Amino acid sequence: MAESDVTAVDGIAVEINGVEVIARKGELLIEAAERTGTYIPRFCYHERMKSVGMCRMCLVEVDTGRGPALQPSCMIECTPGMKADTESAVTKKAQDGILEFLLANHPLDCPVCDKGGECPLQDQTMAFGPGESRFVEEKRHKEKPIPISDLVLLDRERCILCDRCTRFAKDVAGDPLIHFIHRGNDTEVNTFPDEPFASYFSGNTVQICPVGALTSSTYRFKARPWDLETTESTCQTCSVGCRISIDSSRDQVQRFAGVDIDPVNWGWLCDKGRFSSQVVTSEERLAQPLVRDGSTLVAAKWSDALGRFAGALASASSPQSIGVIGGSRLTNEDAYAWSKLFKGVLATDNVDAQLGDGLPAHAVLGLPKATIDEVCAPGGTVLLLGPDVKEELPVLFLRLRHAAVEDGVTLVEVSPRSTGISSLTRASVHPRPGEAADVVNALMGSAPIDREIAGVAAADLEAARVALASANGPITVVLGRPSLAESASVTVAAAAAVLAARPDTTFLSALRRSNVHGALDMGLAPGLLPGRVTLDDGREWYSEVWPATPGATGLDTEGILRAAADGRIDVLVLLGADPLADFPDADLAERGLTGARTVLAVDTALNSSSRRAEVVLAAAGFAEKAGTTTNIEGRVSTLSQRVTPPGTARADWMLAAEVSSRLGTDLGFDSFTDVLAEISAVAPAYLALDQAIAEGSPDGILLPLDVVVIIDEVDDDIVIVDETVTMTDDGADVDVTAEVLAEEPETDDGADVETDGLLAIIADDEDVDGALPPFVSFVSDGTVIAPPVDSYGFRLVATRKLYDQGTLVQSAPALAPLAPGSTVSLNPWEFDRLGVAVGGRATVRTAKASVIVKVYSDPGVPRGVAAMIVNQAEGRVSDLVSTDDLVAEVRIETAS
Amino acid sequence: MARLTSENLALASEIIGRYPRPKSALIPLLHLAQEQDGHLTDDAMAHIGELVGVSSAEVLGTASFYEMFKMEPVGRYMVNICTNISCQLRGGEELLAHAEKTLGIRPGQTTSDGLFTLEDVECIAACTEAPCLQVNYRYEHRISNEGFDQLVNDLRSGRRSDIPVHGVLAEVRQHIPEDRRAGSVTPEDKATPVWIAAAGEGQP
Amino acid sequence: MITDAPRIITSRFDNADSHTLAGYEATGGYQALRKALEMGPSAVSDEVKTATLLGRGGAGFPAGVKWGLAPENVWPRYLVVNGDESEPGTYKDRLLMERDPHQLIEGVLLASYAIGCGQAFLYVRGEMALAQERIATALNEAYAAGYVGKNILGSDFSMDVVLTWGAGAYIVGEETALIESLEGNRGMPRLKPPFFPAAKGLYMQPTIVNNVETLSNLPWIVINGGEAFAALGAETSRGTRMFAVSGHVKNPGVFEVEYGVTTFRDLIYAPQYAGGILGDRALKAYIPGGASAPWFFEEHLDLPLEKVTVDRAGSMLGSGAVVVMDETTDAVKACLRVVRFFARESCGKCAPCREGTTWLEKILQRIQDGYGRPSDLDLLLDVSDNISPGITWPPKQTTICPLGPSAVSPIASALQRFRPEFEARITQAEEARHSVPVTITKASVHG
Numbered sequence A: 001m002a003e004s005d006v007t008a009v010d011g012i013a014v015e016i017n018g019v020e021v022i023a024r025k026g027e028l029l030i031e032a033a034e035r036t037g038t039y040i041p042r043f044c045y046h047e048r049m050k051s052v053g054m055c056r057m058c059l060v061e062v063d064t065g066r067g068p069a070l071q072p073s074c075m076i077e078c079t080p081g082m083k084a085d086t087e088s089a090v091t092k093k094a095q096d097g098i099l100e101f102l103l104a105n106h107p108l109d110c111p112v113c114d115k116g117g118e119c120p121l122q123d124q125t126m127a128f129g130p131g132e133s134r135f136v137e138e139k140r141h142k143e144k145p146i147p148i149s150d151l152v153l154l155d156r157e158r159c160i161l162c163d164r165c166t167r168f169a170k171d172v173a174g175d176p177l178i179h180f181i182h183r184g185n186d187t188e189v190n191t192f193p194d195e196p197f198a199s200y201f202s203g204n205t206v207q208i209c210p211v212g213a214l215t216s217s218t219y220r221f222k223a224r225p226w227d228l229e230t231t232e233s234t235c236q237t238c239s240v241g242c243r244i245s246i247d248s249s250r251d252q253v254q255r256f257a258g259v260d261i262d263p264v265n266w267g268w269l270c271d272k273g274r275f276s277s278q279v280v281t282s283e284e285r286l287a288q289p290l291v292r293d294g295s296t297l298v299a300a301k302w303s304d305a306l307g308r309f310a311g312a313l314a315s316a317s318s319p320q321s322i323g324v325i326g327g328s329r330l331t332n333e334d335a336y337a338w339s340k341l342f343k344g345v346l347a348t349d350n351v352d353a354q355l356g357d358g359l360p361a362h363a364v365l366g367l368p369k370a371t372i373d374e375v376c377a378p379g380g381t382v383l384l385l386g387p388d389v390k391e392e393l394p395v396l397f398l399r400l401r402h403a404a405v406e407d408g409v410t411l412v413e414v415s416p417r418s419t420g421i422s423s424l425t426r427a428s429v430h431p432r433p434g435e436a437a438d439v440v441n442a443l444m445g446s447a448p449i450d451r452e453i454a455g456v457a458a459a460d461l462e463a464a465r466v467a468l469a470s471a472n473g474p475i476t477v478v479l480g481r482p483s484l485a486e487s488a489s490v491t492v493a494a495a496a497a498v499l500a501a502r503p504d505t506t507f508l509s510a511l512r513r514s515n516v517h518g519a520l521d522m523g524l525a526p527g528l529l530p531g532r533v534t535l536d537d538g539r540e541w542y543s544e545v546w547p548a549t550p551g552a553t554g555l556d557t558e559g560i561l562r563a564a565a566d567g568r569i570d571v572l573v574l575l576g577a578d579p580l581a582d583f584p585d586a587d588l589a590e591r592g593l594t595g596a597r598t599v600l601a602v603d604t605a606l607n608s609s610s611r612r613a614e615v616v617l618a619a620a621g622f623a624e625k626a627g628t629t630t631n632i633e634g635r636v637s638t639l640s641q642r643v644t645p646p647g648t649a650r651a652d653w654m655l656a657a658e659v660s661s662r663l664g665t666d667l668g669f670d671s672f673t674d675v676l677a678e679i680s681a682v683a684p685a686y687l688a689l690d691q692a693i694a695e696g697s698p699d700g701i702l703l704p705l706d707v708v709v710i711i712d713e714v715d716d717d718i719v720i721v722d723e724t725v726t727m728t729d730d731g732a733d734v735d736v737t738a739e740v741l742a743e744e745p746e747t748d749d750g751a752d753v754e755t756d757g758l759l760a761i762i763a764d765d766e767d768v769d770g771a772l773p774p775f776v777s778f779v780s781d782g783t784v785i786a787p788p789v790d791s792y793g794f795r796l797v798a799t800r801k802l803y804d805q806g807t808l809v810q811s812a813p814a815l816a817p818l819a820p821g822s823t824v825s826l827n828p829w830e831f832d833r834l835g836v837a838v839g840g841r842a843t844v845r846t847a848k849a850s851v852i853v854k855v856y857s858d859p860g861v862p863r864g865v866a867a868m869i870v871n872q873a874e875g876r877v878s879d880l881v882s883t884d885d886l887v888a889e890v891r892i893e894t895a896s
Numbered sequence B: 001m002a003r004l005t006s007e008n009l010a011l012a013s014e015i016i017g018r019y020p021r022p023k024s025a026l027i028p029l030l031h032l033a034q035e036q037d038g039h040l041t042d043d044a045m046a047h048i049g050e051l052v053g054v055s056s057a058e059v060l061g062t063a064s065f066y067e068m069f070k071m072e073p074v075g076r077y078m079v080n081i082c083t084n085i086s087c088q089l090r091g092g093e094e095l096l097a098h099a100e101k102t103l104g105i106r107p108g109q110t111t112s113d114g115l116f117t118l119e120d121v122e123c124i125a126a127c128t129e130a131p132c133l134q135v136n137y138r139y140e141h142r143i144s145n146e147g148f149d150q151l152v153n154d155l156r157s158g159r160r161s162d163i164p165v166h167g168v169l170a171e172v173r174q175h176i177p178e179d180r181r182a183g184s185v186t187p188e189d190k191a192t193p194v195w196i197a198a199a200g201e202g203q204p
Numbered sequence C: 001m002i003t004d005a006p007r008i009i010t011s012r013f014d015n016a017d018s019h020t021l022a023g024y025e026a027t028g029g030y031q032a033l034r035k036a037l038e039m040g041p042s043a044v045s046d047e048v049k050t051a052t053l054l055g056r057g058g059a060g061f062p063a064g065v066k067w068g069l070a071p072e073n074v075w076p077r078y079l080v081v082n083g084d085e086s087e088p089g090t091y092k093d094r095l096l097m098e099r100d101p102h103q104l105i106e107g108v109l110l111a112s113y114a115i116g117c118g119q120a121f122l123y124v125r126g127e128m129a130l131a132q133e134r135i136a137t138a139l140n141e142a143y144a145a146g147y148v149g150k151n152i153l154g155s156d157f158s159m160d161v162v163l164t165w166g167a168g169a170y171i172v173g174e175e176t177a178l179i180e181s182l183e184g185n186r187g188m189p190r191l192k193p194p195f196f197p198a199a200k201g202l203y204m205q206p207t208i209v210n211n212v213e214t215l216s217n218l219p220w221i222v223i224n225g226g227e228a229f230a231a232l233g234a235e236t237s238r239g240t241r242m243f244a245v246s247g248h249v250k251n252p253g254v255f256e257v258e259y260g261v262t263t264f265r266d267l268i269y270a271p272q273y274a275g276g277i278l279g280d281r282a283l284k285a286y287i288p289g290g291a292s293a294p295w296f297f298e299e300h301l302d303l304p305l306e307k308v309t310v311d312r313a314g315s316m317l318g319s320g321a322v323v324v325m326d327e328t329t330d331a332v333k334a335c336l337r338v339v340r341f342f343a344r345e346s347c348g349k350c351a352p353c354r355e356g357t358t359w360l361e362k363i364l365q366r367i368q369d370g371y372g373r374p375s376d377l378d379l380l381l382d383v384s385d386n387i388s389p390g391i392t393w394p395p396k397q398t399t400i401c402p403l404g405p406s407a408v409s410p411i412a413s414a415l416q417r418f419r420p421e422f423e424a425r426i427t428q429a430e431e432a433r434h435s436v437p438v439t440i441t442k443a444s445v446h447g
């Protein structure tokens, strides 16, 4: 929003310091001034929050016809003919006075303050401040610093009461756990006794505090701003794709901060993302490759490790005997390189970036896509068919919250239990696990609902149906995996029901693992090839680019593990994956890992699964390598290198190339830009990406781009040529130009334009239509039938919490202790009939196993449902779940 | 400690029902809690937060803004002596000094027997009756040092039954009989009032 | 000039049962309401416009005009009664609420009927237990008798009047802070514009905020007509008005006098009013309209109690509070006490008020305690200037509401008039310091 982009037509003419500028309608004076190059000092104003006009620093002389008067420019909207003087003597005197007031009680401890060097108050004072203080009185003294949460400390002496943190907590995060107390000069920021500022977003207050009053326990005294080096990148903690800045000093990552980009995070981060900066410097990081020596893994030379890795793959009896799990935590370039190795060289299609905890790739890639902005567009209607976004995609939650609270967006939720966003919805219904599709079907109908469905009362269903029916225009759906104890087919069927009833619906994926969307786009899923094309549609296309392509659609993670358990997998490769911890069915994962002849792993740190491997290749991690990543919207943004990897760890794409050359095939990559260039030239949805990136949009690039591929005919063969690879049957070279287009492609010499997705093909000949493979399309798996309810039992709902036992959280010391631990929650109504005590311990039993956990009472859990949290210490849910079943039935008894 | 008692809970819901928005009942409910316990307990504030739908931190934020709300136990009798300008001109500060001697405490303190808490307060709107004070917000006008000592003795020996314990304000409560109730008007009730519409005047 | 103008709002004060429904009905109570229901809403507001009833809360804005500021056909509208009376020196609303609650309630009904308010909130100051009790009783009576609630007196006029009260915060008397308080928040003022209550008030709906005394005039106006009211008083200041005369006078009291014509001299010296200065000492200064008002002196005694005249003379009638200081008054001490009040009562929202008023208090306290420095007097003025640029009247402000600038009034007045007293205090202190060396300690710096 930097440069002036408003015309006199839609704008308001105002005069700032004698110069006429055009303000936007409703634009605040402080904003219009800044946008047109006049910076007005401020402390309480924040561009992403409502103004309160508290600090008074932004006072300027404003004349709206009644003569000049001092006005807070953060509170007044530009009106036609308004004249503002930000330089006048009156303005300056007022601003100097304010600064003196703010400094009166402010300690002079800048040298030991974390904010020193990047402090607006300090800068303002240096620039304009009154020299020596006339305030000889004793300054306010307060206890300092006091922890207001596990992650944030408060120094009340430094606080200038700008109301930023408190406004953020209430208005942005919806966690009003910090508030002003007392009055006048005694006013303080405060938490209620025994109710800390336990917000998933608390770190943002540290970032927006204009002084050093709020500091984070992870960064206090770590570094001084002037010896920090900074690079912009994209958070990889989840798949929202928040833009961040990485600060390092002495080649050590020190902290992450949010960067404001309009389409995604607005400058906010969740605490998990912000404090995952600690992961980079974790003790657990692998600094060199490991190879098995008997029962232990020992450090090895790269040549040996790579040799054994390649050797194992070479010794596989057939492509089908190779299985590859993981890849969601990689860059697009890493993922493409592995994809090319496994599918394009080794010709196996048993490749899956997901661990049975997501949705089928055809659903993620094939459904019509919506962006975050489209979902949050004012006045819209959104159907939430997925996980608890507050727990899994926190900043998407912030965007949805803003949409619901500020922009009149109607939210309708269909989830197996209440979630962090339920209180913001117009209607929130909780069908019995396994039966969501029946409910969605009814909600899509035009007929009033007068009967209970899937355990949901008719009135609640009708309220939800009406909310959806009264949507003006198409609705959007946030689609993800609501519960790991329920088959993905249930969600797929629900999505199919929506699409069938409202074909104009668009979908935003809610899969959470960092670059899972990039991994799927790069073909790391059975039946897919890079660029959102299916194996069958893309085989011909890729056969011209790759040495080989898989013969038939392969297995997903569940299939691979079953095959391995049955001894049909010779080599099981784990790409930064931990099936034992993450696969919903721990028993199957265990049998799979045991059954595989050889397990190979590539990872940044050891995990329970890679500890079983023959070879573990040490991979470079986040902030240690450059590349690109793709978020839930299909938006590609850049990842930057800020520090060098530990020891000799290397980027995955390099490892893939190394392994490949040891297998006798040169992947043709000497740098990640080579990989990016190839992706941009061959992966249909990614065509011309490199050119777009070169143009450097800070907001990232939404794919696919409007590109035109000119296809020529040479010797009656359709020929598509790229600068790097020749793709003719007979080796003739013709140039193809892929260029980014501003608007719809022009057709020269009457050649007709065919549009396939966003991709336009100009062909001088009919029969080359579709020479480029079409994009994956969504296939409805047909309906699912849930088993009858067992009246003695409960249906299990397994959801995630932001903090769990996952590698990321556990290798960040600040976050690790925040994982809540295993519990089972039941509706308050259940306790009498069960005879178990709230807060006591209970046995949760399925046909296959039982676990003992604490029982809680939670009205957000429907009757007949047992709600558990996955991947927590003790009592693992994955011990209970069996992927054979559509839903998991459990019995609950008091634990002896 | 104490959440609202069941009978105060009933009062609370009647009070909440009088306002277009529950949160508007926050201060009245805090008074109710202070009437119940003599000061505001954390539990009561948390309970009130639940009742009007705000966080405990917000309840405390509002409560602590107003000096009548006490977060710590205070004396049975809150003795507020005005020293603002009109009273200062007529001996308010001297009265306060005398009170400090008589009670043996400084402003803000409570006597060891827990009977009296003394406060040096701002204008209490009895300026023509200076010097003046309030005991639990009941006025004593044009009070002399002797008069003050007398008052203290009377309170000690329970001869001032007209003054209830700290926390009790009006001893009569407003009660709107159901059959007479017009009902709260919420910001969502956009209709023109009947009598305005009937008078056929859009804008009086 | 002393006139025999009728007592309009205090007419029942001498009756023992003035606060009961019986006593009120026996003296013409609720006749105005019956009459109004005949007249129709707009006729009622026309009468109020004709009366030119100036607000009695402090700002002195004409009630009729204010009612007209509510945007056309935006519903619902609310009426908020400001009974938070806390301006030092002010004592009248409490009397009206304790002695004649029904008159106020009838005023509330008349205003709501005229404006189209669907609900009224009667906000009494928290510390006024008796007023709360009397109004609660009166409302219960009035509901039972059919004067308030559903279908008032069988008409189609229905409304609830809700009694509520504050909890001790002067700033809540400011109308936007009052609204915040009524919404359950900390009483921090809103910026005007855009938040003029008449347009965006309670719950962001059009809201008319009127003072207790203002509304108490309505029954008389409706019965006797706006003309009759306007016939009393002079220039913009019509009818009668209550003034509390306190401080160094023989007969402190609250007097309802004819507005616009009675003079300060009448009020302070006339036997039927305050009866002159205690011990017939000389007048030093007086505050003409509450602690926020700049001080007046001897030369202002013959000014009439008329809004515009007093404004022009550099102060205000504000809340009708006249505080008299005789020659024995310690200007520094008095000034400090008033400044301390504003410092204590700042809501804390604006840096200049929050920090500035406390700073001013600390400087004055030092001077008072004998630790003043010669430079302190100019410092006082410059800090004041940073709160209220130019130290002009009416005041300019770097703050949201006028509380901050109010702390400047006593300093401007006292320093301008009695600077030698301040200087003397400082030099004495310096001399003292030469004999006995002392350093500024926390104890010596108040708070």
Ligand SMILES: Cc1cc2nc3c(=O)[nH]c(=O)nc-3n(C[C@H](O)[C@H](O)[C@H](O)COP(=O)(O)O)c2cc1C
Pocket (backbone or CB within 6 Å): C054, C055, C056, C057, C058, C059, C060, C061, C063, C082, C083, C084, C085, C086, C087, C170, C171, C172, C173, C174, C175, C176, C209, C210, C211, C212, C214, C215, C401, C402, C403
């Ligand atoms: C700091 C401050 C304190 C105020 N205190 C009161 C008060 O106690 N009572 C009151 O009626 N008006 C008070 N006012 C004036 C109100 O803001 C408002 O103007 C008045 O209630 C309007 O009623 P009126 O038009 O009938 O006078 C105060 C204003 C300010 C700036």
Ligand code: SF4
Pocket (backbone or CB within 6 Å): C171, C188, C189, C345, C346, C347, C348, C349, C350, C351, C353, C354, C399, C400, C401, C402, C403, C404, C405
């Ligand atoms: S001027 Fe003072 S009282 Fe008024 S809003 Fe600002 S801080 Fe609050």
Ligand code: FES
Pocket (backbone or CB within 6 Å): A041, A042, A043, A044, A045, A052, A053, A054, A055, A056, A057, A058, A059, A072, A073, A074, A075
């Ligand atoms: S930035 Fe405008 S008042 Fe603080």
